[in-house]
Amino acid sequence: MRIRVLGSAAGGGFPQWNCGCENCRAARTGAPGFRARTQESIAVSGDGESWFLLNASPEIRAQIESFPGLWPRAKRHSPIAGILFSNGDLDHCLGLLSLRESHPLVVHATATMRDGFRQGNVLYRTLERFAGQIDWRVVTLGEEQALGSEATRLRVTAVPIAGNLPLHLKTLRAPSAEDNVGYVIRDERTGGRLAYLSGVAGPSAELERAVEGADVVFFDGTFWTSDELIAAGLGTRRAEDMSHWPISGPGGSLEFLSRLKARRRIFIHVNNTNPILREGGPERAELQRQGIEVAEDGMELEL
Numbered sequence: 118m119r120i121r122v123l124g125s126a127a128g129g130g131f132p133q134w135n136c137g138c139e140n141c142r143a144a145r146t147g148a149p150g151f152r153a154r155t156q157e158s159i160a161v162s163g164d165g166e167s168w169f170l171l172n173a174s175p176e177i178r179a180q181i182e183s184f185p186g187l188w189p190r191a192k193r194h195s196p197i198a199g200i201l202f203s204n205g206d207l208d209h210c211l212g213l214l215s216l217r218e219s220h221p222l223v224v225h226a227t228a229t230m231r232d233g234f235r236q237g238n239v240l241y242r243t244l245e246r247f248a249g250q251i252d253w254r255v256v257t258l259g260e261e262q263a264l265g266s267e268a269t270r271l272r273v274t275a276v277p278i279a280g281n282l283p284l285h286l287k288t289l290r291a292p293s294a295e296d297n298v299g300y301v302i303r304d305e306r307t308g309g310r311l312a313y314l315s316g317v318a319g320p321s322a323e324l325e326r327a328v329e330g331a332d333v334v335f336f337d338g339t340f341w342t343s344d345e346l347i348a349a350g351l352g353t354r355r356a357e358d359m360s361h362w363p364i365s366g367p368g369g370s371l372e373f374l375s376r377l378k379a380r381r382r383i384f385i386h387v388n389n390t391n392p393i394l395r396e397g398g399p400e401r402a403e404l405q406r407q408g409i410e411v412a413e414d415g416m417e418l419e420l
């Protein structure tokens with residue numbers, strides 16, 4: 118299985134357009150040790166020909182152009198064989214509306230995510246220009262399914278992970294176990310196993326099962342501390358209020374990740390305020406001591 122990181126930042130990207138925090142200012146002025154990042158998404162392929170996107174970020178057009186593997190091979194063609202939603206947040210779904218050039222698309226999502234995107238959304242009509250423009254493949258929690266044709270030899274399981282309703286659906290509907298998932302993707306050819314967990318509110322039995330036996334784990338790296346936005350004078354919400362497990366300190370996600378046997382453990386969906394974005398900084402050194410990485414746009418892995 119080939120993996121390409123298309124975007125590694127949380128919603129807003131890095132730097133974020135309306136943010137003048139220390140990190141964003143450093144990234145904007147090209148200070149050493151600060152790399153700009155687009156919003157979180159990765160591409161996965163079993164055969165190197167057809168690719169599956171995990172999430173469709175608002176920056177999807179530039180992300181596709183940034184990677185030749187995703188370029189058309191004919192006058193009208195795309196190697197993108199499917200898109201998987203991990204939740205209904207706009208930083209994960211908005212890009213679908215940008216793929217509106219009359220091209221059939223396969224989208225894997227829970228029924229809740231599909232309905233949250235489609236219902237009452239007049240913009241969705243742009244993806245209904247012909248019958249079957251979007252082929253929704255409803256994922257069933259905990260059930261392993263083929264990803265694409267049998268020829269890809271990839272199999273995927275959606276794992277329910279504690280998370281949040283998307284901001285735009287809050288107060289409109291009740292939370293459900295289908296609101297936020299992680300994906301475990303298994304390559305039948307190599308036996309390689311990827312666990313993709315970009316939004317994790319905290320520890321759970323499902324999470325333990327998802328990471329069990331994984332060779333590569335991508336993990337929610339949104340915030341270093343619980344009060345990161347508050348301390349920086351940028352907001353009032355704690356990490357927990359946004360269903361993101363903070364990395365540092367006792368009971369933090371770094372402790373959890375440091376116990377895993379996976380060959381690569383990589384933080385992704387990193388918020389622009391997070392001090393791990395500073396290469397050479399003390400927080401980054403702490404991760405390095407545990408052998409834990411921070412995703413960058415353009416990073417590639419094979420398993």
Ligand code: MLT
Pocket residue numbers: 127128206207208283284316359
């Ligand atoms: C999140 O990751 O918590 C969301 O992207 C927040 C948001 O939608 O602004």
Ligand code: MN
Pocket residue numbers: 127128206208386
């Ligand atoms: Mn997000």
Ligand code: ZN
Pocket residue numbers: 132133136137138139140141142389390
């Ligand atoms: Zn910032």
